[in-house]
Amino acid sequence: MKKVISLLLITLLYAGINSAKAQDLSPYIKVGDATTNMDQTASEVKTALTSKGFDIIGEYNVENNKNLKVIVYSRKDLQTTVLKVKDRGALAAALKVGLKVSGSNTTISYLNPEYLFNAYLGDNYSKHQSALQKVTKDVKSALSALGNDNKGFGGSLSAKDLRKYHYKMMMPYFSDPVELEEFSSFEEGVKTIEKNLAAKKGNTKLVYQLKFSSDKVAVYGVGLLDPTKGEGFFLPIIDNSHLAAMPYEIILQGKTATILHGRYRLAVHWPELTMGTFMKIMSTPGEIEDALKALCK
Numbered sequence: 001m002k003k004v005i006s007l008l009l010i011t012l013l014y015a016g017i018n019s020a021k022a023q024d025l026s027p028y029i030k031v032g033d034a035t036t037n038m039d040q041t042a043s044e045v046k047t048a049l050t051s052k053g054f055d056i057i058g059e060y061n062v063e064n065n066k067n068l069k070v071i072v073y074s075r076k077d078l079q080t081t082v083l084k085v086k087d088r089g090a091l092a093a094a095l096k097v098g099l100k101v102s103g104s105n106t107t108i109s110y111l112n113p114e115y116l117f118n119a120y121l122g123d124n125y126s127k128h129q130s131a132l133q134k135v136t137k138d139v140k141s142a143l144s145a146l147g148n149d150n151k152g153f154g155g156s157l158s159a160k161d162l163r164k165y166h167y168k169m170m171m172p173y174f175s176d177p178v179e180l181e182e183f184s185s186f187e188e189g190v191k192t193i194e195k196n197l198a199a200k201k202g203n204t205k206l207v208y209q210l211k212f213s214s215d216k217v218a219v220y221g222v223g224l225l226d227p228t229k230g231e232g233f234f235l236p237i238i239d240n241s242h243l244a245a246m247p248y249e250i251i252l253q254g255k256t257a258t259i260l261h262g263r264y265r266l267a268v269h270w271p272e273l274t275m276g277t278f279m280k281i282m283s284t285p286g287e288i289e290d291a292l293k294a295l296c297k
Helices: 002-022 038-050 076-082 089-093 113-146 159-163 186-198 231-238 240-245 262-269 275-280 284-294
Strands: 028-034 055-061 068-074 095-102 105-111 151-153 178-182 204-212 217-224 248-253 256-259
Touching (some): 028 113, 038 105, 038 113, 089 113, 089 204, 105 240, 186 204, 186 248, 186 256, 231 240, 231 275, 256 284
Antiparallel strands (some): 028 151, 055 204, 204 217
């Protein structure tokens, strides 16, 4: 009898461990390797997403590299949901697909919505779980037509850890943003940022924008194309197969423009990043801050 009870306890413990592992979330999902070229693959991705009601809100060549492309998409129900989270929840409104050409194939991957939602919405995720999981389900359904790998990569974290994520002790959390500028009004902030983005100040590129004027919230996805300080410098070091992490975002809420701290924003999108590799891009968080702060002047 004791042996039976012991075996039962071991079985239950093993099941619990497996269940916990099953709940871990990877930042990226690989859809598959398409045999079509970049342009055709991008077209097929956009068609698949729009078939589920998503809007394509931007795209660009990451690192200014013709073999790397990100497609940014969103949907009205997602925007309505995340705007209810007042602490920069709108950052979770933009989702991304990455395309990377290697030889004759184009690898399709996407930023895992569930990973992003848990990281950026924190405990508020639970309040809106049904609506958010509907978005995730529709993304998976749309892109499954283009490949059946459906494999997570880039590391993994539990939902619990994502909601309070920081890279190491004394490192910033989601709730520790960098303030870029405080304007006289929301409208003045929009005018200033958009003027500088139109001028491509600091070798930047506007990839997408989401403006919610009635809420006084605007999000700008910004490509960082300076070859010595931007994506072309840091992504090859930390692994550009994670390209669906880009572009970087400015969020204007009311009169204040902020960004997520680089030591949080990069770390959460590269959770397997070793300290040794992180040290190789030690200057990058500050350089990103400088580039985006310049857009607010």
